Amino acid sequence: MAVTLPGNKRPISGRTNEAFLAWLFSAPAIILLIVFLVVPFIMAIVLGFTNQRLVPNLNLPTQIIGFRNFTRLISDEAFLRGLLNNFYFVIVVVPIQTSLALLLAILVNQKLRGMNFFRTIYFGPVVTSMVVVAIVWTFLYNPDAGMINAFLKTVSFGAIGNINWLKDTRLVFPAIMVLSIWQGVGFQMVIYLAGLQEIPSDLYEAGEVDGANKFQQFFYITLPQLRNTTIFVVISTTILAFKLFDQVKVMTDGGPQNASMTTMLYVINQGWGQLKVGYAAAISVVFFLIVLMVSLIQRRFLREERQVQ
Amino acid sequence: MTAATKTSRIGFSMQKRIRNTLTYLVMAALAIFFLFPIVFMFVSSIKNNETQVMSDMSSLYAFIPRGDLGFVNFTDVFGRMEFGKLLFNSTLIMLVTVLSGLLVNSLIAYSLARLRFKGRNFLLGVIVALMIVPFEAVAVPLLLLVNHLPWFGGATTWLDSYHVQIIPFVADAFSIFLFYQFFINIPKDLEEAALVDGAGLLRIYWNIVLPLSRPIFATVAILQALASWNRFMWPLMVTRGVDARPLTVGMQTFFGQDPRIWGDLMAFASMITIPVLIVFLLFQKWFVQSVASTGIKG
Numbered sequence: 315m316a317v318t319l320p321g322n323k324r325p326i327s328g329r330t331n332e333a334f335l336a337w338l339f340s341a342p343a344i345i346l347l348i349v350f351l352v353v354p355f356i357m358a359i360v361l362g363f364t365n366q367r368l369v370p371n372l373n374l375p376t377q378i379i380g381f382r383n384f385t386r387l388i389s390d391e392a393f394l395r396g397l398l399n400n401f402y403f404v405i406v407v408v409p410i411q412t413s414l415a416l417l418l419a420i421l422v423n424q425k426l427r428g429m430n431f432f433r434t435i436y437f438g439p440v441v442t443s444m445v446v447v448a449i450v451w452t453f454l455y456n457p458d459a460g461m462i463n464a465f466l467k468t469v470s471f472g473a474i475g476n477i478n479w480l481k482d483t484r485l486v487f488p489a490i491m492v493l494s495i496w497q498g499v500g501f502q503m504v505i506y507l508a509g510l511q512e513i514p515s516d517l518y519e520a521g522e523v524d525g526a527n528k529f530q531q532f533f534y535i536t537l538p539q540l541r542n543t544t545i546f547v548v549i550s551t552t553i554l555a556f557k558l559f560d561q562v563k564v565m566t567d568g569g570p571q572n573a574s575m576t577t578m579l580y581v582i583n584q585g586w587g588q589l590k591v592g593y594a595a596a597i598s599v600v601f602f603l604i605v606l607m608v609s610l611i612q613r614r615f616l617r618e619e620r621q622v623q
Numbered sequence: 624m625t626a627a628t629k630t631s632r633i634g635f636s637m638q639k640r641i642r643n644t645l646t647y648l649v650m651a652a653l654a655i656f657f658l659f660p661i662v663f664m665f666v667s668s669i670k671n672n673e674t675q676v677m678s679d680m681s682s683l684y685a686f687i688p689r690g691d692l693g694f695v696n697f698t699d700v701f702g703r704m705e706f707g708k709l710l711f712n713s714t715l716i717m718l719v720t721v722l723s724g725l726l727v728n729s730l731i732a733y734s735l736a737r738l739r740f741k742g743r744n745f746l747l748g749v750i751v752a753l754m755i756v757p758f759e760a761v762a763v764p765l766l767l768l769v770n771h772l773p774w775f776g777g778a779t780t781w782l783d784s785y786h787v788q789i790i791p792f793v794a795d796a797f798s799i800f801l802f803y804q805f806f807i808n809i810p811k812d813l814e815e816a817a818l819v820d821g822a823g824l825l826r827i828y829w830n831i832v833l834p835l836s837r838p839i840f841a842t843v844a845i846l847q848a849l850a851s852w853n854r855f856m857w858p859l860m861v862t863r864g865v866d867a868r869p870l871t872v873g874m875q876t877f878f879g880q881d882p883r884i885w886g887d888l889m890a891f892a893s894m895i896t897i898p899v900l901i902v903f904l905l906f907q908k909w910f911v912q913s914v915a916s917t918g919i920k921g
Contacts, residue, residue: 350765439661453885
């Protein structure tokens with residue numbers, strides 16, 4: 315662990331020198347993390363109990379208002395709608411995105427020609443900016459004769475068509491889910507791919523000797539071996555789902571009638587749009603507690619696994 | 624070889640061929656799903672006639688470059704917006720964030736992995752804990768903070784500047800963790816030998832650790848560069864004009880401008896996407912490895 319070798323002639327002063335250098339090397343990162351992460355984090359908690367505004371109003375000095383922000387949240391329909399939408403997103407997108415990612419990973423992990431080519435294509439959307447993705451898909455969702463409507467019209471022989479995707483309160487959020495999966499699934503595919511490549515091949519050889527068919531191999535070897543990868547993918551996708559912002563900001567700004575509102579969008583619209591920093595901070599605290607809970611669940615699951623081993 | 628085994632072998636290879644064909648069909652269908660919006664974007668961007676862009680979008684013509692082709696939409700973008708300025712801003716912010724991030728994060732990670740000092744375990748614990756705190760949770764208080772921070776030359780706010788988009792993202796707990804994990808797995812022999820030869824720690828870091836650690840530097844650089852290039856929420860909050868605005872926010876503003884000309888929008892979108900796609904295609908293996916390393920070992 316230490317660089318100093320046993321029997322090294324370096325005196326004690328060398329050791330202090332080492333500690334000094336260590337803190338010197340660490341100082342820039344520590345200072346930056348404190349100023350731009352720890353301090354604002356503490357500010358979020360403190361401000362959550364005040365009516366702080368972004369631009370101070372001299373006639374209305376900032377006051378401590380106790381839990382009023384939090385009690386207001388409980389009856390704030392837009393906030394509740396946003397929170398509910400985040401859970402809706404998790405319930406629908408996480409299972410679909412995780413299984414699609416696994417399917418893609420298994421497909422490109424085959425020993426066939428051209429797999430790199432397909433992997434590149436599936437991963438492509440990941441490097442595309444979400445703002446670009448949101449705008450291109452807005453075009454695709456065009457209500458008059460957009461490509462998605464035209465496609466549905468063709469496959470349904472004219473039964474479906476001219477849907478106003480982004481203006482319909484029931485369809486707007488599912489429409490956003492589709493492009494979110496499209497953009498994000500390549501990321502999880504690569505993580506699954508790494509997981510697949512770590513599975514020792516003799517497990518499959520043993521399975522084959524025992525007469526297990528491909529499906530049995532998948533359910534009794536692949537899935538159990540990917541347990542930790544799956545936990546990681548599910549948890550990180552869940553956390554990403556709670557951070558949902560870019561695409562809703564660009565495409566709908568939460569509309570129509572808050573149908574596509576999300577927690578993060580509401581935080582930013584309150585804190586930056588309406589300058590209500592105190593209120594936005596209170597929502598940030600709730601948001602953080604959710605993320606914290608999800609992360610703790612992940613650590614719990616992973617620790618259990620280690621104990622079993 | 625008997626006739627029976629021969630036919631079964633032929634049957635087997637037949638079966639295999641059918642299965643491979645099916646696999647390729649499924650993979651091709653998926654490839655179309657992942658490609659069509661991007662192809663649609665590029666093809667629409669080079670169609671000079673907006674009426675044609677609109678009439679083509681409901682059929683397969685949307686994917687075929689036809690009619691009056693050229694770069695009118697692209698020149699329009701430069702005419703309607705300071706695209707060059709936006710591109711310069713995004714590039715500058717990305718380069719400075721990534722380069723300073725590599726230095727700052729690798730130095731602390733090196734200390735944590737190699738040097739002996741009091742409070743080391745505590746510091747490591749804090750870094751790991753900080754990985755849970757998402758930037759999104761501190762965005763609004765940070766906005767309040769940077770709104771009133773002074774800067775050289777007498778500025779009293781950080782709004783509308785480059786540094787407000789760089790400095791908060793230089794130190795990154797997750798990058799530190801990635802570096803740390805890599806450094807503790809490097810054999811110590813070389814460094815110890817250099818130490819015996821009387822080399823200083825900074826020289827050891829520069830001449831031995833850095834050259835050995837190219838893969839992790841590439842990984843962190845790619846992850847940070849992508850995050851910086853695509854960052855949207857924070858620059859939206861801290862830039863009010865075009866001076867320090869990056870491409871993403873410029874694109875959103877352009878999207879909101881009347882008249883909404885889809886050909887122009889697709890040209891703008893293509894110009895944001897092309898540089899990243901080129902870099903991605905060149906360093907594909909590195910990109911995939913970077914993403915894979917964010918996962919945990921199964």
